[in-house]
Amino acid sequence: AQTVTQSQPEMSVQEAETVTLSCTYDTSESDYYLFWYKQPPSRQMILVIRQEAYKQQNATENRFSVNFQKAAKSFSLKISDSQLGDAAMYFCAYRSAFGSNYQLIWGAGTKLIIKP
Amino acid sequence: NAGVMQNPRHLVRRRGQEARLRCSPMKGHSHVYWYRQLPEEGLKFMVYLQKENIIDESGMPKERFSAEFPKEGPSILRIQQVVRGDSAAYFCASSPSAENSPLHFGNGTRLTVT
Numbered sequence: 001a002q003t004v005t006q007s008q009p010e011m012s013v014q015e016a017e018t019v020t021l022s023c024t025y026d027t028s029e030s031d032y033y034l035f036w037y038k039q040p041p042s043r044q045m046i047l048v049i050r051q052e053a054y055k056q057q058n059a060t061e062n063r064f065s066v067n068f069q070k071a072a073k074s075f076s077l078k079i080s081d082s083q084l085g086d087a088a089m090y091f092c093a094y095r096s097a098f099g100s101n102y103q104l105i106w107g108a109g110t111k112l113i114i115k116p
Numbered sequence: 117n118a119g120v121m122q123n124p125r126h127l128v129r130r131r132g133q134e135a136r137l138r139c140s141p142m143k144g145h146s147h148v149y150w151y152r153q154l155p156e157e158g159l160k161f162m163v164y165l166q167k168e169n170i171i172d173e174s175g176m177p178k179e180r181f182s183a184e185f186p187k188e189g190p191s192i193l194r195i196q197q198v199v200r201g202d203s204a205a206y207f208c209a210s211s212p213s214a215e216n217s218p219l220h221f222g223n224g225t226r227l228t229v230t
Contacts, residue, residue, distance in 0.1 A: 009156070043205065044119075045159070045221035091158050101211065101219055102149045102172075106158025 002027045004094050006107035013082045014115050020067075021077045021110045023092030031097035034068065034075045035104065040088040048090070051075065053097070079112075087114045118143065120210050120222035121190075128228045135195040135202070137225045141210030148191045149219065150176075150183060153205040165191060198229045 003026045013019035025034070036048040051059045051068050058066050063080045079086055092107040121140040129135050141148050146167050151159040161175040165185035176183065180198075185191040195202055207224045211217035 004158070043207075043224045043226075045207065045209075045219075047218055093158070101217060102161060102164055102209070104159070104161070106160075108157050 002029075002094055002096070002105050004092055004105050004107040006092055006110050008110045009108075010111040010113065012113040012115055013079075015082055015084060017082055018078060018080045019082055019112065021079075021090050021092075021112065023075045023077070023107055025073050025075065025092075025094050025105075027073070027094065027096075029096055029098075033095045033097065034066075035093040035095070036064070036066070036075075036077045037091045037093060038086075038088045039091065039109070040085075045091070049077070082114050084114050084116060087112060120145075120208055120220050122206075122208050122222035122225050124225060125223065126226050126228070128230060129198050130230055131199055132197050135198050135227055137193040137195075137206050137208075137227070138190045139193070139208030139210075139222060140190040141208075142220050145210035145212050145220070147171075147211045147213065147217075148185050149209045149211075150191075150193050151207045151209065153207060153224070155204075159207060162193075195227075198227075200229050203227055203229045 005024045032053045034051045038046045038048050049059050049061045049064050065078045067076045089109045091109045093104040095104050123138050148165045150162040153159050163176045163183045164172040180196045182194045205224045205226045209219040209221045
């Protein structure tokens with residue numbers, strides 16, 4: 001069975017600095033998708049970024065980028081120029097390419113604190 | 117275009133009572149999914165419904181839990197005879213189709229059982 005591990009329960013960063021959140025996963029599949037979701041205090045889950053395992057290039061969305069290391073089964077999220085609005089829980093999630101989008105396997109989350 | 121609407125936002129029930137959680141999907145979305153989130157954990161899939169049909173209920177406990185998505189009206193997640201262990205945040209998501217459509221989440225209902 002696939003698992004997703006986020007080893008950092010909490011991270012803090014100074015506003016405008018860069019922070020990296022870690023995520024590792026375990027799977028025997030070669031084709032899959034990886035996601036980072038943000039959950040602010042409003043509790044709504046918001047998709048931040050998505051990576052397809054067969055793509056070598058790391059996904060980027062404005063200040064958010066990933067470092068996808070397929071062999072190491074690592075999928076870290078880098079947030080550049082951190083802003084106060086980035087404060088939230090961040091969840092890493094995995095989905096088999098043969099499954100549907102609702103069949104995500106979630107990590108336990110990392111709480112990101114932004115210091116002004 | 118309103119997003120996924122869940123109500124109530126907070127629900128307190130005594131042990132043994134029933135909890136009814138409502139979810140109105142985004143306009144044009146006919147696929148609804150329910151998830152449960154325990155403290156300091158990610159989401160756990162419970163059930164996937166299309167209008168009037170349960171498609172996948174593999175994550176839902178066999179007893180006391182039920183879900184429906186009628187032709188008219190919101191989707192309902194019903195928990196009978198609640199116990200303390202049911203205390204959690206329950207999230208609903210919707211999508212226009214089942215395959216690769218991104219999920220749109222609501223703000224969740226936090227259920228507290230006293």
